Structures are given as C-alpha cells and as structure tokens.
Amino acid sequence: MATPADTTNEISYASVDEAERSALQEGRRSTSPSPERNVNQGGHGGITPLGPNGEILQKGAPQGSVENEFYQRVRAAAYPHFTPVVPASYTADEVRDRLGDSLSAAQLDGLDDRHNIYIENITSGLDDSKTLDTKIGKSTTSYRENLEQHDKGRWAAGTKALKFAIGVDPATGSTFRGWRAVGGTDAGESRLITGVQSQRILSKFSEDPAVWDQLITKMQDIRTAAQNSDIGFIASSVFSVTGTRAGEQVVDAKLIDFAHVIDAAQPFKQSPSVSPDGSPRLGPAELDPGARPANRTDLTNLKNKYREQFIGGMDALIRDATRVRGEKGQAQVAHFAAMNSAPGVAQQSTSTAAQGKPYVPPKNTQGSVHGR
Numbered sequence: 555m556a557t558p559a560d561t562t563n564e565i566s567y568a569s570v571d572e573a574e575r576s577a578l579q580e581g582r583r584s585t586s587p588s589p590e591r592n593v594n595q596g597g598h599g600g601i602t603p604l605g606p607n608g609e610i611l612q613k614g615a616p617q618g619s620v621e622n623e624f625y626q627r628v629r630a631a632a633y634p635h636f637t638p639v640v641p642a643s644y645t646a647d648e649v650r651d652r653l654g655d656s657l658s659a660a661q662l663d664g665l666d667d668r669h670n671i672y673i674e675n676i677t678s679g680l681d682d683s684k685t686l687d688t689k690i691g692k693s694t695t696s697y698r699e700n701l702e703q704h705d706k707g708r709w710a711a712g713t714k715a716l717k718f719a720i721g722v723d724p725a726t727g728s729t730f731r732g733w734r735a736v737g738g739t740d741a742g743e744s745r746l747i748t749g750v751q752s753q754r755i756l757s758k759f760s761e762d763p764a765v766w767d768q769l770i771t772k773m774q775d776i777r778t779a780a781q782n783s784d785i786g787f788i789a790s791s792v793f794s795v796t797g798t799r800a801g802e803q804v805v806d807a808k809l810i811d812f813a814h815v816i817d818a819a820q821p822f823k824q825s826p827s828v829s830p831d832g833s834p835r836l837g838p839a840e841l842d843p844g845a846r847p848a849n850r851t852d853l854t855n856l857k858n859k860y861r862e863q864f865i866g867g868m869d870a871l872i873r874d875a876t877r878v879r880g881e882k883g884q885a886q887v888a889h890f891a892a893m894n895s896a897p898g899v900a901q902q903s904t905s906t907a908a909q910g911k912p913y914v915p916p917k918n919t920q921g922s923v924h925g926r
Contacts, residue, residue: 604661605653609678610644612664615671615813620822624812625671632820635779639772641808642674676806680797686759687737688752689791689811690867691860692730732863732870736791757878763886765796765805766879770872772807777868779809786860788814792871816861818854 602612615621625643628636644652646665649672654662665672677683735741735752740759742748748755760766776792787809794807815822 603675604649604657604672605678606656607678608675610649610653611673611675612649612670613673614669617668618823619813620815620824621812622671623822624815625673633783633785635782636785636809639776639779639809640812641676641810644672646670646672648672674808676793676808677795677797679799680795680804681799683795683797684739684759685737686735686739686755686794687741687791688733688756688794688871689736689789690733690871691788691790691863692732692867731874732867733874738794753874756874757881759794759878760796761882761885762803763879763883765803766875766882768805769794769796769807770875770879772805773868773872773875776807776809777865777872780861780865780868784817784819784857784861786816786818786857787812787864788816788860790814790864792868816853816857818857821853 600614604610604612613621615625617623625640627633628640629643629645631637646667649665650657650662657665664670677685731752733752734749735755736745736748738755738759740755742751742755759769772794773792780787789811790809791811792807793810794805796803796805798804
C-alpha cells in the first residue's frame, strides 16, 4: 500500500526553523499566523499543534499505516506495557470534544482519522523547556520496510538500506553507540553533525543531577516496556523534555515514531514478510492462522532482530545518561565545596541516584515476556 511520503519517510531537520521552512515550501504549512510553534516535533516535519497551547499534535498518518494502527492498538489496550511510555492519543471526535471551542473552522474540518493521528504534546505548557530526540538502535532502516511501506522498487529500497548500513548509521554513531541524537534544543546544523555530536548534545540537556535522576527513570520505564513486550522497533525515538510548569520542574520522556513497528504475532496491515520465492510482500495475506511456518518465522526473525537492537540501544542510552548524571553530580559537589566557607566540607547533592554509579542492564535482555 502506498502512503504519502511525508508520513512514513524518515525526515529529520537540524532545527524547528528548518522543519518549518521545509513544511512551508512543501505546502504543509499556511503562511498565515499560526499557534505558537512547538518543539515536540523531534526534528520531523508535517506536524501541526492544535489548541491554545498546542496541547495536541496532528500528524499525517493515514488509516492502514503502521503508526496509525499502532496508536489504535495502544488505545485498545492491546499493548498495556506501552500505555504509560508513549504519548496519549485521541480520535478526531475526542479532539473536537476537548478543543472544539478553541479550533478554527478549517482546523475542525480537517480533523479526520482517515488521514491523521492525534497525540499528546508533552512540551505543552512548559516554560524554559529543553528537548532531546534520540533515535534508538544500531540499524535505523530495513530493506523490506523500504520495499513495502514506502512502495519503493527493489533498487530504491536496496539503495536506501545500503546508504544507512554503510553511511548514515556508522557516520552518526548509531552502529557503534546503539543510539544517536536526531533533534532537540541543542541539535547541530545538520543530521550528520547532530549524530556525530550525540554525546555532547546529551550532556547539554541539563546541568541538574535531579533532572537526570528523573530522566533515567523514564528511560528505564521505556526499556522495561520493550523488554516485557514482544515488539520490534525500527527507527523509533525517545523524546525527552524538561522545563517548568507553575514554578515546578517537570521531566518527561516518551517513546515516539512508530512507522516501522513489527508485531509477528499480530502483524500490521503493512508488515513485510517473504513469499516462497524470496520476494518481499505484505504480511497479513501470508501470516493468517494457517500461514506456512517459513513465512511466519521470517517475520518473527525480523522482529527479534530489531527488538534486541532496540533493547540494546536503550541499555546504551541509559548507561550514557547515567555517566552524564555522575559527571553533573560531581560538578555540583565541587561547586558547593568551592562556595562553602569551611575548607574541606562539601554540601552533597540532594538527588536520589548514586553519583557516577555504573548502569547495569537487567538480566535476560534477550528473552520475551509476553504481556498481551
């Protein structure tokens, strides 16, 4: 099934301004004044904030696309482990009920579940917010995904897969690091620069050890959800934000970008599989209850590969975040010591996490714990 290019193609921008310029050029934005722009775009174009404070984000993802179907399943409690760690989503009717009085006539007319998804904006209402978008996994594309979900020919699908396998993923550090920065407040001037500078960008997210304590907990929750499910993620991201609301510090992180989710037990309409002659084709026709074992095994293997890569990538991100937290804690202690009038006495951080304590991933990182 062919889908619009801007809904499934992985497009990242160096900044929100660049994303907006691209959206204007492609006709995805009006030149008339719009609500306050929102940084919960994670470097991706084609997202429109709705409501006086951009409480809900409208994103192009037609019915039948994996991302649309994934959010439908989460709302239906098919994936209970992911409910707390992905943005809340809404139907068009629910958006009308929540925001109807604040939307323009054009916005109301544009509410349509057949073409869009509507998701929670975790930056809404925050002051002095900072964001970080990190793409998880050492491989961020798949030949079969390109061939099926993007309706590409064999040559185009293979070219893109090869480009990422020997170019983008190694150059940006995903292949070796297990994750890379792709957007956020401190993103670089290009996608490549942002990826290369991932560690520096991560470190600049906050100077407060207490913020890192909360962020690491959020990341661990996402990792646990993936471990306790049986889902594979290709090029999904962890979107993190910190800021203040009514003077109180807020820290949040959600798993986003579900255009390439693989569920071998309950395949999505666009899930790829392999036919007996080895040519990729859509999954459900092959993967009904009476499907040939070879075809089901193929999708299962694909899911296992990307599930393991995602969990490994989360472990790597958590380790790096824990290291940064230790560095911030040590810097805070040194600062307090320097300001303390009594020589040799340092005021300790009030953060709850042990400073500099190495992150040890949970055991059984390869096993499946089904939570359907």
